[in-house]
Amino acid sequence: MKYIVGLSRWVVGILFIISGLIKLNDPVGFSFKLEEYFSQGVLNIPFLEPHALSISIVVVILEVLLGIMLLVGYRPKFTVYSLLGMIVFFTFLTFYSAYFNKVTDCGCFGDAIKLTPWQSFYKDIALLVLIIVLTVGIKYVNSIANYNIRRGIVLLALLGCVLFANHVLNHLPVVDFRPYKIGANIEEGMSMPENAPQAIFNYEWKFNVNGEEKIYVTQGDYPTVDGEYVSVETTEIQKGYEPPIHDFTIEQEGENFAESLLQEDKLVMVIAYDLAKSDYDAFTAIKTVTDKAKAKGYKVIGMSASNDELSGKIVAKYNLDFSFYFTDETALKTIVRSNPAVLVLEKGTIKQKVHYNDVDDLKF
Known part of the structure; x- marks a missing residue:
C-alpha cells in the first residue's frame, strides 16, 4: 500500500501542477471556457459569467498549489480531501459535457492538449481512483522536510x-x-492537405418491407430495397480532418475580404472581439501606433464582432483612421487574448502580436 500511495501521489501531484500551469499561462482562455459552462443551456448560472476570469485565476492557482502541497507533504489531510472535492466536481463537469454534448472541450489542459469530452471524463475517472487511493492510505503521505x-x-x-x-x-x-x-x-492553417482523412458516417435507413420496419445501414449509398422508405438517421463514426483554423472571415457588408487582405504585404489588424468590453483607454495608444503604421505604408483594419453602430462610435471618438470588419467572436477570442490587441501580418503570416499594454513595442 505504501508504494501504491507513493506512485499515486506523484502521478496526481505532477498532473495537477502541469494542468494548472498550462491554464495559468492563459487564464483568459480558461475563463472563456468557464463562461460556456455558466451560460444558459449548459449549467444555467449566468450570474457567474462576469466573474469567470476571477474564478479561473483562483481555480488554476489552487490546482498548482494542491499539486505542490501533495508532493511536499504539506497539510496532507487538507490537501488530499481538497483534491478529492476538486476532482469530484471536475468529473461531474466532464461527464455532463460528454453525455449531453454541451461543451466540446473542457479546457483541462488549455490549448496545449485537446481532449474530447469523453477522454476528459475518463481522465478524471482515473484521477478520481488515484485520489481515493490517497484518501485510503493517507497515513503514507509523508513530509519531505520540516514544517517551515x-x-x-x-x-x-x-x-x-x-x-x-x-x-x-x-x-x-x-x-x-x-x-x-x-x-x-492563417491561409495555411485554413487549408486542407491532400489525402486528408474524411469524416465517415453511418446511415441507418428505415424501410417498411411487407408491413415490417427494417433498418439497412450504409455509409452513404441509398440502399436498394423493395419497400417503402420511412426515415434515415446519420451517425458520425469517425471524425475527418479539421483544419486548425476554421470559421475565419473578414466581412464588411456581407462580403468576405479575407482572401485579398491576407495577401497584403503589410497589414495591421486591430482586434477587439467585443468593443463594449474593450479597454477604451487603449485606443489612444492604438491611434498613435496605427497612424505610424499607415505612414510606413501599412494597410490598417479593425476586426470585431460588434455591430457597425458601436464600431462607428469608437472610430469617431478616437479619430481612428481605419474601419472595422466583422469577424466571429469565438475566432477573435482564439486569435488573441487581449481586448483590444494589435497584430502585424505579412502575406497572412503573423509577424507580431501584442497586448494593448505593449503596442509601443511594435516595429514597422
Whole structure:
C-alpha cells in the first residue's frame, strides 16, 4: 500500500501542477471556457459569467498549489480531501459535457492538449481512483522536510503563481499554443492537405418491407430495397480532418475580404472581439501606433464582432483612421487574448502580436 500511495501521489501531484500551469499561462482562455459552462443551456448560472476570469485565476492557482502541497507533504489531510472535492466536481463537469454534448472541450489542459469530452471524463475517472487511493492510505503521505521548509515552498509557489498570472493578464500568454501564434500563416492553417482523412458516417435507413420496419445501414449509398422508405438517421463514426483554423472571415457588408487582405504585404489588424468590453483607454495608444503604421505604408483594419453602430462610435471618438470588419467572436477570442490587441501580418503570416499594454513595442 505504501508504494501504491507513493506512485499515486506523484502521478496526481505532477498532473495537477502541469494542468494548472498550462491554464495559468492563459487564464483568459480558461475563463472563456468557464463562461460556456455558466451560460444558459449548459449549467444555467449566468450570474457567474462576469466573474469567470476571477474564478479561473483562483481555480488554476489552487490546482498548482494542491499539486505542490501533495508532493511536499504539506497539510496532507487538507490537501488530499481538497483534491478529492476538486476532482469530484471536475468529473461531474466532464461527464455532463460528454453525455449531453454541451461543451466540446473542457479546457483541462488549455490549448496545449485537446481532449474530447469523453477522454476528459475518463481522465478524471482515473484521477478520481488515484485520489481515493490517497484518501485510503493517507497515513503514507509523508513530509519531505520540516514544517517551515514545506510552508516556505508553498508560499513561494503562491507568490510565483500570482506574479505569473499578473504578467500574462497584462501582456499575453508566455507560450502560445493556438494556431494564431507568431510565425503561423492563417491561409495555411485554413487549408486542407491532400489525402486528408474524411469524416465517415453511418446511415441507418428505415424501410417498411411487407408491413415490417427494417433498418439497412450504409455509409452513404441509398440502399436498394423493395419497400417503402420511412426515415434515415446519420451517425458520425469517425471524425475527418479539421483544419486548425476554421470559421475565419473578414466581412464588411456581407462580403468576405479575407482572401485579398491576407495577401497584403503589410497589414495591421486591430482586434477587439467585443468593443463594449474593450479597454477604451487603449485606443489612444492604438491611434498613435496605427497612424505610424499607415505612414510606413501599412494597410490598417479593425476586426470585431460588434455591430457597425458601436464600431462607428469608437472610430469617431478616437479619430481612428481605419474601419472595422466583422469577424466571429469565438475566432477573435482564439486569435488573441487581449481586448483590444494589435497584430502585424505579412502575406497572412503573423509577424507580431501584442497586448494593448505593449503596442509601443511594435516595429514597422
